[in-house]
Amino acid sequence: MKRTVIAIAMSLLSSTAFASDGAAWGYTGDIGPENWVKLSPEYSSCAGSNQSPINMTGFIDAELEPIAFDYEAKSSEILNNGHTVQINVLPGDTITVDGIEFELKQFHFHVPSENEIHGESFPMEGHLVHADKDGNLAVVAVMVTEGEANDALAKAWAQMPEEGETVTLTSDISPLEILPENRDYYRFNGSLTTPPCSEGVRWLVMKQPITASKEQIEEFLHVMHHPNNRPVQAVNARPVLQ
Numbered sequence: 030m031k032r033t034v035i036a037i038a039m040s041l042l043s044s045t046a047f048a049s050d051g052a053a054w055g056y057t058g059d060i061g062p063e064n065w066v067k068l069s070p071e072y073s074s075c076a077g078s079n080q081s082p083i084n085m086t087g088f089i090d091a092e093l094e095p096i097a098f099d100y101e102a103k104s105s106e107i108l109n110n111g112h113t114v115q116i117n118v119l120p121g122d123t124i125t126v127d128g129i130e131f132e133l134k135q136f137h138f139h140v141p142s143e144n145e146i147h148g149e150s151f152p153m154e155g156h157l158v159h160a161d162k163d164g165n166l167a168v169v170a171v172m173v174t175e176g177e178a179n180d181a182l183a184k185a186w187a188q189m190p191e192e193g194e195t196v197t198l199t200s201d202i203s204p205l206e207i208l209p210e211n212r213d214y215y216r217f218n219g220s221l222t223t224p225p226c227s228e229g230v231r232w233l234v235m236k237q238p239i240t241a242s243k244e245q246i247e248e249f250l251h252v253m254h255h256p257n258n259r260p261v262q263a264v265n266a267r268p269v270l271q
């Protein structure tokens with residue numbers, strides 16, 4: 030009984046948070062991506078000229094510094110906000126880019142991929158979202174192809190939350206299990222791929238994909254009820270570095 034009350038309270042809390050996050054938006058119909066900019070003045074950036082995702086092509090060779098990954102901390106909870114399934118991590122996981130330390134906040138997924146490489150879409154894409162001490166964002170994106178099951182997803186999906194639910198994880202899920210072995214990456218300047226579409230986000234897209242099983246990808250889509258990818262946006266004047 031007590032458990033039920035807590036579960037209801039938590040789902041109310043999360044739906045309240047949801048509402049106060051701004052105007053409702055989605056992936057289809059009147060509240061779909063083409064209309065995000067019209068849904069609220071707070072979403073004006075969605076019509077910006079440095080939006081994500083993009084089709085990455087016409088790469089410019091640059092001597093990109095390796096990203097220094099320092100991931101050790103554990104994940105704490107998994108939630109389904111109706112837009113994605115997200116895993117929150119405890120403080121302590123960082124990457125260093127441009128000499129700046131960014132702390133990992135959460136990682137989540139999109140089916141199919143949002144970014145494309147040479148016009149190629151992938152079955153799924155993971156986003157590891159980091160923020161520096163001033164709130165600047167850096168997203169490490171990982172493409173997922175169909176193949177061997179992914180261990181982290183196996184543990185996470187074992188506690189798959191329904192829409193509006195947040196569940197405390199009972200097993201350790203390391204964000205390292207979401208990264209490919211080879212950490213070479215593409216880089217461009219972009220935005221959040223969801224409202225409010227804020228720009229100034231460092232996008233670091235791993236060149237090497239990881240794999241997940243067909244069942245793992247399908248289970249995510251089943252829980253989401255629909256694809257959750259924003260279509261690719263105009264690249265405009267932005268270089269894509271490799």
Ligand SMILES: [Zn+2]
Nearest residue numbers: 137139156222
């Ligand atoms: Zn994302």
